[in-house]
Amino acid sequence: MAEVDIDKLPTYLEIPAIQKDTMAGDGPFKASIEIQEQLGFPGEKVENWQQIAIEKIAETKSKYRSVQVFLDACVKCGACTDKCHYYLGTSDPKNMPVARQDLFRSVYRRHFTFAGKYFPKLVGAKELDDAMLDDWYNYFHQCSQCRRCAVFCPYGIDTAEISMAAREVMNVIGVGQKYSNQILGRINKIGNNLGMPEPALRDTLLDLEEEIEIETGVAVKMPLDKEHAEVLMVTPSADFFAEPHIDGLIGYAKVFHQSGVTWTMSSYASEAANFGMFIGSYEVMRKGALRIRKAALDLGVSRIVVGECGHAWRVAYSFWNTLSGIGGGASDEYALKLQRQLDGHYPQPQHIIEFSYDLIQKGILTFDKTKNDHRKVTFHDSCNVARGSNMGDIENGQFILPREVIKAACNHFIEMPKATIKASTFCCGGGGGLLTDDLIELRIKGAMPRMRALKQSQENDGVNTLAAICAICKSQFSKVLPNYDFDPYMIVSVHQLVSDALILSDKSQTRAEDSL
Amino acid sequence: MSMTSIIFTLFCYLSLLLFVIGLSYKIIQYWQTPAPLKISIAPAPLTRTGVFVRIAAEVFLFKSLFRASKWTWFFGWIFHWALVLLFIRHLGYFWPGDTPEVLLKTEPFKYASFPLIIGLTGLLGRRIFVDRVRYISAPSDYLMLILLIVIGASGMLMTFALYYPDMGLVYSFAEGLVTLNWSELPSELIFLAHIFFAFTLIAIFPISKLLHTPGVFFSPTLNQVDNARKRRHISSWAMQKETEKEIFIEHNLEKDE
Numbered sequence: 001m002a003e004v005d006i007d008k009l010p011t012y013l014e015i016p017a018i019q020k021d022t023m024a025g026d027g028p029f030k031a032s033i034e035i036q037e038q039l040g041f042p043g044e045k046v047e048n049w050q051q052i053a054i055e056k057i058a059e060t061k062s063k064y065r066s067v068q069v070f071l072d073a074c075v076k077c078g079a080c081t082d083k084c085h086y087y088l089g090t091s092d093p094k095n096m097p098v099a100r101q102d103l104f105r106s107v108y109r110r111h112f113t114f115a116g117k118y119f120p121k122l123v124g125a126k127e128l129d130d131a132m133l134d135d136w137y138n139y140f141h142q143c144s145q146c147r148r149c150a151v152f153c154p155y156g157i158d159t160a161e162i163s164m165a166a167r168e169v170m171n172v173i174g175v176g177q178k179y180s181n182q183i184l185g186r187i188n189k190i191g192n193n194l195g196m197p198e199p200a201l202r203d204t205l206l207d208l209e210e211e212i213e214i215e216t217g218v219a220v221k222m223p224l225d226k227e228h229a230e231v232l233m234v235t236p237s238a239d240f241f242a243e244p245h246i247d248g249l250i251g252y253a254k255v256f257h258q259s260g261v262t263w264t265m266s267s268y269a270s271e272a273a274n275f276g277m278f279i280g281s282y283e284v285m286r287k288g289a290l291r292i293r294k295a296a297l298d299l300g301v302s303r304i305v306v307g308e309c310g311h312a313w314r315v316a317y318s319f320w321n322t323l324s325g326i327g328g329g330a331s332d333e334y335a336l337k338l339q340r341q342l343d344g345h346y347p348q349p350q351h352i353i354e355f356s357y358d359l360i361q362k363g364i365l366t367f368d369k370t371k372n373d374h375r376k377v378t379f380h381d382s383c384n385v386a387r388g389s390n391m392g393d394i395e396n397g398q399f400i401l402p403r404e405v406i407k408a409a410c411n412h413f414i415e416m417p418k419a420t421i422k423a424s425t426f427c428c429g430g431g432g433g434l435l436t437d438d439l440i441e442l443r444i445k446g447a448m449p450r451m452r453a454l455k456q457s458q459e460n461d462g463v464n465t466l467a468a469i470c471a472i473c474k475s476q477f478s479k480v481l482p483n484y485d486f487d488p489y490m491i492v493s494v495h496q497l498v499s500d501a502l503i504l505s506d507k508s509q510t511r512a513e514d515s516l
Numbered sequence: 517m518s519m520t521s522i523i524f525t526l527f528c529y530l531s532l533l534l535f536v537i538g539l540s541y542k543i544i545q546y547w548q549t550p551a552p553l554k555i556s557i558a559p560a561p562l563t564r565t566g567v568f569v570r571i572a573a574e575v576f577l578f579k580s581l582f583r584a585s586k587w588t589w590f591f592g593w594i595f596h597w598a599l600v601l602l603f604i605r606h607l608g609y610f611w612p613g614d615t616p617e618v619l620l621k622t623e624p625f626k627y628a629s630f631p632l633i634i635g636l637t638g639l640l641g642r643r644i645f646v647d648r649v650r651y652i653s654a655p656s657d658y659l660m661l662i663l664l665i666v667i668g669a670s671g672m673l674m675t676f677a678l679y680y681p682d683m684g685l686v687y688s689f690a691e692g693l694v695t696l697n698w699s700e701l702p703s704e705l706i707f708l709a710h711i712f713f714a715f716t717l718i719a720i721f722p723i724s725k726l727l728h729t730p731g732v733f734f735s736p737t738l739n740q741v742d743n744a745r746k747r748r749h750i751s752s753w754a755m756q757k758e759t760e761k762e763i764f765i766e767h768n769l770e771k772d773e
Contacts, residue, residue, distance in 0.1 A: 329748025
């Protein structure tokens with residue numbers, strides 16, 4: 001358990017009085033020259049960094065309407081000030097969404113607005129100097145880009161857009177974050193965030209197959225690079241090694257097994273996560289999306305399904321069609337071939353929750369719910385799924401479908417307090433490229449609002465299981481739950497619940513053997 | 517015409533000019549800046565109608581603000597609606613010729629100045645007394661509220677405390693601005709203050725946070741339809757990058773054919 005001084009969980013979630021500079025500091029570890037250059041960014045802070053940064057701000061606001069409008073439209077009404085989990089957990093005023101944006105906005109005003117150029121004091125316009133850059137680095141890496149603030153803003157101002165823009169500006173001048181950029185280097189080189197090469201991945205999957213067969217007596221397969229399978233499964237690489245993620249992967253495999261739909265994973269595109277979003281780089285994000293398109297084309301699959309990963313699903317659902325034409329409407333030759341290849345009866349891409357939900361509706365998956373009777377389950381809406389995506393193409397489907405899947409597999413499902421779920425869900429505290437040990441204090445403190453809500457559900461309803469559909473949430477909770485006197489093993493994948501209760505039949509086993 | 521009248525007439529036109537040019541510039545800028553990605557925020561509408569309803573709920577009801585903070589919502593909402601009513605009431609002054617029947621009926625809208633002042637005072641109070649809001653406030657944030665309070669209060673003094681200027685002069689001055697038939701304006705200090713601050717507000721509109729007015733309509737998180745899987749959404753610059761294969765992974769399409 002990480003040693004960080006935290007207050008006892010409050011009885012009620014209170015809005016703290018501001019305490020300046022409680023989270024002042026140098027921010028997370030900076031990326032090395034090598035890491036930066038791998039991504040095409042300068043290795044070190046460039047000589048004329050101020051000039052380059054201002055030029056980059058000008059470029060960004062001319063390419064992103066969000067940035068331009070959000071910088072202008074804020075009236076400082078204060079609606080967002082008590083909505084950020086990092087503010088609630090740290091009391092540092094610069095963690096109030098508007099104050100975080102203002103680090104960027106004050107520079108924008110100084111350089112790009114009439115009032116800021118001629119009356120800087122009047123409108124709070126400031127120069128991008130060393131102190132300001134330090135604040136940028138520190139506080140834009142205290143934003144998990146969860147977008148809870150945007151839900152409450154009367155103009156929909158999304159701090160995530162500003163924090164992404166700021167991180168991109170910093171990368172361009174050679175000030176990058178080690179954690180995110182190192183991971184991006186690995187995915188570009190090897191194909192996943194872990195840097196796990198094909199042989200290691202194959203071994204892992206074989207071990208898992210063995211493990212499932214020993215446990216269930218059914219030969220559930222986990223195919224890798226199998227050409228002409230129906231489904232390409234793209235999942236966060238944490239699912240291959242981390243607890244509790246791996247039990248979710250077993251769950252997907254069992255679902256595919258039971259459905260009779262042939263599937264495969266790809267060793268070339270063995271990662272659903274796309275940290276390009278965290279650093280605000282369209283280009284890096286596109287590169288990640290193109291890998292998946294290439295894998296889908298090479299393997300000749302007719303469906304693409306994405307595993308339990310929050311930001312990956314936002315990227316897949318909201319951005320893939322834009323980035324690489326996975327979906328309908330793109331017109332380059334690769335996208336056209338993919339469109340011919342993919343099955344138009346299904347949305348592309350699909351979330352594993354949508355996949356399982358459909359099978360449950362059709363009665364193809366059957367459960368022995370009593371297997372989960374020792375669990376009183378609650379569901380943590382992961383922010384990127386909740387606020388940046390949809391499922392099932394019905395209004396609020398991203399809230400409905402995961403709950404229906406859980407309820408199909410469990411008898412005891414309990415909601416956490418209303419103000420902390422669905423569109424208003426609190427971030428786990430580790431999203432947006434902050435899931436690194438050098439930010440552990442922030443992560444623990446930022447988890448407080450979610451932990452408070454969980455504690456309430458534990459005390460009132462006896463909740464003992466926290467289910468999530470995001471690799472980052474699962475890792476983060478495993479780490480911080482003990483700091484708030486919870487059992488670290490209470491966090492599970494939704495597909496672990498599915499896995500534990502799913503009734504496996506031998507019929508499909510025979511079919512699988514036949515095809516060998 | 518007196519010097520005061522000439523200066524004020526010029527000032528009014530200058531303000532309107534700044535307003536029209538500045539606001540047009542900003543609206544064109546917002547219009548032309550692409551939104552490269554689908555970033556609509558939950559609860560995201562799946563249809564255009566849904567987007568229309570959502571924006572309407574924000575513009576007319578301040579729905580998100582209501583969820584966020586009931587006090588800010590209450591003060592903000594009554595202030596904005598009072599402002600709309602008072603704006604409508606003032607149209608009569610500028611209407612060339614006989615004031616239409618419908619505008620004559622807006623006389624009771626003068627009472628909207630009470631909720632206007634209550635709303636503004638409440639917002640100012642929040643800014644001063646709530647530590648979080650105080651922290652994020654720049655001098656301009658206070659001044660904007662004070663400016664609006666001064667405009668409202670000077671109007672109320674004329675209307676309710678009977679510091680009426682010569683209403684004939686008010687009408688002919690205001691109509692004159694519209695019909696380019698300029699005339700003398702009343703010389704009462706309170707009236708001049710009212711006009712001066714009102715047109716100052718108009719002038720600074722495009723260079724201040726009053727840009728939230730066009731902003732709410734252009735906000736991509738609010739105005740996008742959540743249909744990315746079905747319809748491709750791509751910006752001009754991203755399309756160009758795509759055509760020029762700036763970022764690209766080569767692979768052989770013919771392998772299996």
